[in-house]
Amino acid sequence: MFANRALAPAARQVSRQVPSRIARPAFAAQARHYSVTKEENKVSQRVENRMGQQEEYMAWNGMGSDGTQGKYTVSLIEGDGIGPEISQSVKDIFSAANAPVKWEPIDVSPVFIDGKQSVPPEAMESINRNFVALKGPLATPVGKGHVSLNLTLRRTFNLFANVRPCKSIQGYKTPYDNVDTVLIRENTEGEYSGIEHVVVDGVVQSIKLITREACERVLRFAFQYAQDHMGLYEHANKIQSAIFKTLAEGKTITGDLGGKAKTHEYADAVIKHL
Template identity: 75%
Template sequence: MLARGQIARAAAVARRSYATKVASFTGQKNDKGHYTVPIIEGDGIGPEISEAVKEIYRAAKVPIDWLPVDVTPRLINGKTSIPSETIEAINKHKIALKGPLATPVGKGHVSLNLTLRRTFNLFANVRPCKSIKGYKTPYDNVDTVLIRENTEGEYSGIEHTVVPGVVQSIKLITRGASERVCRYAFEHARNTGKSKVLVVHKATVMKLGDGLFLEAALAVAKDYPDISVHTELIDNTCLKMVTDPSPYQEYVMVMPNLYGDIMSDLCSGLIGGLGLTPSGNMGVETSIFEAVHGSAPDIAGKGVANPTALLLSSVMMLQHMGLSSHADKIENAVLTTLASGPENITRDLRGSASTKHFTEQVISRL
């Protein structure tokens, strides 16, 4: 007979959700009974894969009205900003889906992705990586969940030249941001049926910075007696992950910004790359789900782009919005298409299908 905690965790697995007490969805339906979702189609292949998502959503009858928004960067008082009407739309609807963005080179702009995180205070990046049935890689049964602090660390942009040839970059760690992302990790573990949280750090060397992150995580853990907390050094995690990722199925991993950036791409590589990996950026009031791969300008307009990452990110978005039945239907259609053979998958996955053919195959399996 299952204990009460086991029953709760089993039920949580069935109702996967990225909404927690720390980051919930509060968007309202419009007059048609649909949710309005701003979509940033992105650069390069972005418009092509965004159109594939829209076609599949129309076929699946998902109650969403897409609202295209522009994030062409503007320099205002020397700082990169996005159009105010876009900020208002995303803040109003509490959600957005984003294709790949390319940052203009040599025009004084910082990363658009970083600008979006700062603008909407998207404090946690969530990256699940799960082996795709039918798409063989050297690793089997990968099933990891990584949560990355998304607002500070080495990416705070605090750096300066001390003297010519000597640059100082400052890693910013605050208790407030550390506690917030760690609390989200514990809430996410509880929501999705995980019984363990793994805090990844390098407090043996970064005694104050990573030490504060670790201290904050252990303090938050006291509020979650049903979830066990574990710690591990980042270099050890990397070694063990590429040796055998299967033990990490039990954990939700949480870590500071730079470690999370590296580790999330490492985990993506285990399942076949960024083209298969969804991602969500969670904020207290607003969340943005995105494809984290590049804009691939070399294949833009050729009709061969792979929309899988954006599709699976949109599935995460639907789960966050509480539209689980639609999420499950689309996810199953995508995964069965990926498993159906090389003639139905795009060439980046060693297949021969066009974007259009892949999209039609997904729709046929709804």
């Protein structure tokens, strides 16, 4: 699992981490271009603010922090059980491929601060500094009072998107050919909320908490990932251009942007600009 600090938090929390070379998306500039009145500028600014949330997903280039000799430093959590063995295999593969990666092993054995389980400060500093961590399996002790260390890591670094790619490898026969699927799962809420208590003796209640903010966040990530994964930049830019032309006209603004138009009316207006 890749623990990417730059991907996880809300945009306002990672603004200091976004490289200066990352330019605001072209469609944000288009919103200003198409807005010519005071009211349209308000709509444009509202939309641009929303689009700014996508910058957090564009900021990460898939590598760790810049290291010496042209290498990137990546935090390595070997894990338990077979963790050290498979982590060594990963290091051997990276070495054979001459990948420009320098591994920084870290210990994430939980510590307790003010009675609460937490990730060791040294491990937090390493991941925050390197932006990327490779984690092996971590076991959760069986018994009362133990909290999953995997869940602790997710909450500490707000790792809301669990990305599971599944792709066929040429030359290896499998029951299904030409598989290229990516599963993206919300990783911090729902069953992972951790809100549990005993109602009466023998009855335990577990609350599956789901918030709109978390749902929208993982959906934005999923659509951005799909666009990048499929290489649909040109198509996406055309759609974004049509969206901002529609918004600039101000005739079919939906309720989330202060208008009264129905969703199907908005969709029809966008299609006319394609």
